[in-house]
Amino acid sequence: MRTVHIVIMGCGRLGSTLAHNLDGRGHSVAVIDQNSDAFRRLGADFNGTTVTGIGFDRDVLRTAGIERADAFAAVSSGDNSNIISARLARETFGVSRVVARIYDARRAQVYERLGIPTVATIRWAADRMVRHLVPEGRVEVFRDPTSVISIVEVPLHRDWVGRTVKTLEEQSGARVAYLMRFGMGTLGTPSTVLQDGDQVFMLVTDETVQAVLDIGSLAHKEGR
Structure with missing residues (x-):
């Protein structure tokens, strides 16, 4: 840490x-x-x-x-x-x-x-x-009864601001479950543009969660 x-x-x-x-x-x-x-x-x-x-x-x-x-x-x-x-x-x-x-x-x-x-x-x-x-580790807010799929909060690097949900999903290989924006939950669409202050929650498995967190923490790069 x-x-x-x-x-x-x-x-x-x-x-x-x-x-x-x-x-x-x-x-x-x-x-x-x-x-x-x-x-x-x-x-x-x-x-x-x-x-x-x-x-x-x-x-x-x-x-x-x-x-x-x-x-x-x-x-x-x-x-x-x-x-x-x-x-x-x-x-x-x-x-x-x-x-x-x-x-x-x-x-x-x-x-x-x-x-x-x-x-x-x-x-x-x-x-x-x-x-x-000081975000550290994973913040899990849901896990399905079979313990296969979970929803985790994915802190995003500031460079993701202005990018779309579709871009984030394509580069992370995971689905965005929902966003918290202005204190309210919202269901994003592929064209939803990520804003400063958004909290992003994504659907992951135990095998993919770390890779998704890593991608979110890195600066966005075209064509990555």
């Missing part, structure tokens, strides 16, 4: 849970919160760093290591603060994996259109965020 550096804005219940989860996996973690008392939630066994300040302040982000970060999670108590800091991380500092917590579900579609995945609720959110920030 490759160790990555992750910056978390917000040290409430979700932020501290997420920080402990990632720290326990051996990753480098920096947590930002404007209230230094919030860091008490991390406990003495937390191996990461803490930074007191506003999460969308560029200098605060730099102190937390945003310029070398592989991923960023905005999980403060304010939707506006979360989306501003998430956009800064992605658009100003070029962090490739960014995810934001929101409280107003009606805003989710707007944020997803900005290419920033959004999640809600504490335990479910911590699990989903770990999968967005």
